[in-house]
Amino acid sequence: GDSVTQMEGPVTLSEEAFLTINCTYTATGYPSLFWYVQYPGEGLQLLLKATKADDKGSNKGFEATYRKETTSFHLEKGSVQVSDSAVYFCALGDSSYKLIFGSGTRLLVRP
Amino acid sequence: DVKVTQSSRYLVKRTGEKVFLECVQDMDHENMFWYRQDPGLGLRLIYFSYDVKMKEKGDIPEGYSVSREKKERFSLILESASTNQTSMYLCASKEGGTYQETQYFGPGTRLLVL
Numbered sequence: 140g141d142s143v144t145q146m147e148g149p150v151t152l153s154e155e156a157f158l159t160i161n162c163t164y165t166a167t168g169y170p171s172l173f174w175y176v177q178y179p180g181e182g183l184q185l186l187l188k189a190t191k192a193d194d195k196g197s198n199k200g201f202e203a204t205y206r207k208e209t210t211s212f213h214l215e216k217g218s219v220q221v222s223d224s225a226v227y228f229c230a231l232g233d234s235s236y237k238l239i240f241g242s243g244t245r246l247l248v249r250p
Numbered sequence: 251d252v253k254v255t256q257s258s259r260y261l262v263k264r265t266g267e268k269v270f271l272e273c274v275q276d277m278d279h280e281n282m283f284w285y286r287q288d289p290g291l292g293l294r295l296i297y298f299s300y301d302v303k304m305k306e307k308g309d310i311p312e313g314y315s316v317s318r319e320k321k322e323r324f325s326l327i328l329e330s331a332s333t334n335q336t337s338m339y340l341c342a343s344k345e346g347g348t349y350q351e352t353q354y355f356g357p358g359t360r361l362l363v364l
Binding site: 143228232 | 290295
């Protein structure tokens with residue numbers, strides 16, 4: 140079945156460092172891809188999404204490009220802030236109702 | 251603004267108790283979902299509903315049931331709580347039936363079963 144694999148955390152960075160969180164997927168069709176973020180004590184909120192190959196999603200300085208050839212949707216940010224500390228989930232939508240989530244990657248940004 | 255609310259942020263229950271988790275959305279969405287979140291496992295779908303009184307099993311429905319009597323409200327029921335149901339429970343809703351659409355999440359209920 141379809142699945143999502145993302146890098147294990149925690150990822151610890153200093154403020155203003157470059158961030159990459161890797162996400163790869165397995166799917167039989169043409170899924171949509173999402174990044175959700177969970178701040179401490181809160182539910183998940185959509186960070187960005189891409190619905191077809193070569194689309195780039197972007198929001199709040201974060202970017203991810205849907206790469207069909209490498210089945211990847213890596214999350215990047217050029218300069219992280221302390222306020223970006225959270226858990227990031229990569230997810231795949233492959234049917235009318237279901238989202239398949241990766242295990243989550245915790246990001247810690249130090250001042 | 252989109253809003254999904256859950257009845258409790260924290261709950262402590264005893265083994266064997268019947269537990270109700272309530273979720274309400276104010277966006278007139280057709281679809282609602284219950285997930286549980288466990289460390290290292292991400293989110294796993296328990297049940298979802300695509301219309302009032304309609305429900306479908308997700309990946310881990312055992313030990314759970316759901317109820318959707320009104321469009322805006324989706325309840326998760328643990329018929330007889332067990333310690334392995336200690337977890338974070340997240341409710342979500344989505345407007346339509348396509349997989350490109352965003353799911354909107356509530357703040358979660360952290361349940362401890364003793």
